[in-house]
Amino acid sequence: MVKINTSLKKSCLFIFPFLLALFLIGCAATSTFDTKMDEGREALKNKDYDTAINAFSVALEEKPDDKKAVKLKEKAEDKKLSAEIKSKLSKAKDLLIDEEFEEVVSISNDILEKDSKNKKAKNLKKHAENKIIENKTKQDLENAEQAMENKEYSIAITSYESLLKIDPDNTKVKELKHTAETKLEKEKKLKEEQAKKAEEVRVAKQKENERKAAEVKAKKQAEKRASASQNSSSSSSNSNKGTNGQVSESQSECNIKGSVNHIYHVPGSTYYNRTKNVVQWFCSPAEAEAAGFRAPQR
Numbered sequence: 001m002v003k004i005n006t007s008l009k010k011s012c013l014f015i016f017p018f019l020l021a022l023f024l025i026g027c028a029a030t031s032t033f034d035t036k037m038d039e040g041r042e043a044l045k046n047k048d049y050d051t052a053i054n055a056f057s058v059a060l061e062e063k064p065d066d067k068k069a070v071k072l073k074e075k076a077e078d079k080k081l082s083a084e085i086k087s088k089l090s091k092a093k094d095l096l097i098d099e100e101f102e103e104v105v106s107i108s109n110d111i112l113e114k115d116s117k118n119k120k121a122k123n124l125k126k127h128a129e130n131k132i133i134e135n136k137t138k139q140d141l142e143n144a145e146q147a148m149e150n151k152e153y154s155i156a157i158t159s160y161e162s163l164l165k166i167d168p169d170n171t172k173v174k175e176l177k178h179t180a181e182t183k184l185e186k187e188k189k190l191k192e193e194q195a196k197k198a199e200e201v202r203v204a205k206q207k208e209n210e211r212k213a214a215e216v217k218a219k220k221q222a223e224k225r226a227s228a229s230q231n232s233s234s235s236s237s238n239s240n241k242g243t244n245g246q247v248s249e250s251q252s253e254c255n256i257k258g259s260v261n262h263i264y265h266v267p268g269s270t271y272y273n274r275t276k277n278v279v280q281w282f283c284s285p286a287e288a289e290a291a292g293f294r295a296p297q298r
Contacts, residue, residue, distance in 0.1 A: 033062040033069075040072055049080035085111050085118065092124050101135075104128035133166055144176065153184035211260075214279060218258070222281025225254060254283035263296050264288035271296055 040055035056073035063069060092107040108125035111118055144159035160177035164170060257265045257272065258280035265272040266285065282288040285295065 033059050037069060040076070044072065044076050044079070047083070049076050049083065052076040053080065081114060085115060089120050089124070096124060096128060099131070101128040101131045137163060137166060148180060151187070153180045153187065156180040157184065211277070215277060218279040219281070222254065225281065225283070254281050256282040256285065256288055258282055258288055258291070258293045262293050264293040265296060269296065270298060
């Protein structure tokens with residue numbers, strides 16, 4: 001009996017410190033949990049949601065299944081999200097007043113990613129998008145009007161097409177686009193006609209220059225032949241003089257005109273004075289006929 005009691009005492013001496021350690025650990029865990037829960041509630045009350053979420057998270061590390069801690073953490077997260085959305089909605093409203101419509105759409109989309117049913121964000125986004133379309137429409141109309149005034153019909157058509165992408169059934173814009181296309185087509189035809197006429201003028205001028213050049217060349221050739229003929233006549237003038245001592249007119253003058261039609265005209269003939277386009281001068285009808293020219297029919 002004495003041996004049993006001694007063994008029991010030894011066992012108790014070993015178990016007691018172990019139990020005491022477990023008790024102290026449990027008390028410490030309870031103390032940390034309670035401290036963080038109190039800290040979280042206070043932060044939640046003061047709207048310090050980040051601190052509250054952090055405190056409840058630590059508490060749940062101590063007691064992962066504590067329903068109250070889970071609920072309070074979710075509440076803090078919801079409050080934080082609501083506060084963020086409220087702040088962004090306020091900013092979006094200010095931007096809408098400042099007509100920063102692209103920014104309003106961006107912020108609204110950010111809100112709707114977190115709260116897809118948020119009506120205020122949806123309304124702000126829709127209003128901003130309508131304003132963007134309205135401004136773009138106004139700008140495109142102004143650009144088209146200015147282009148029409150400047151007769152820049154291709155630019156005007158591009159602006160009208162941009163408008164029709166936004167509102168495909170806009171009858172007024174369709175009519176304006178048709179007007180611009182009609183004027184562009186007329187302008188194109190006019191330019192083609194002007195280019196054709198300019199080419200005709202150029203060709204006619206070139207031909208006229210060529211004709212004048214041919215006349216000058218023919219005249220020079222005739223003058224050269226006349227000069228040669230005169231020199232030849234001068235050498236035999238003594239044997240060919242008449243009783244009056246004059247040189248024969250047919251030998252001293254090369255005044256027969258050769259026209260572009262290869263017809264020669266002698267002085268005094270019907271068309272002699274009318275013939276202006278002389279291409280060659282001859283001293284005698286025989287010389288003209290030898291060169292391939294013929295006498296006029298009348």
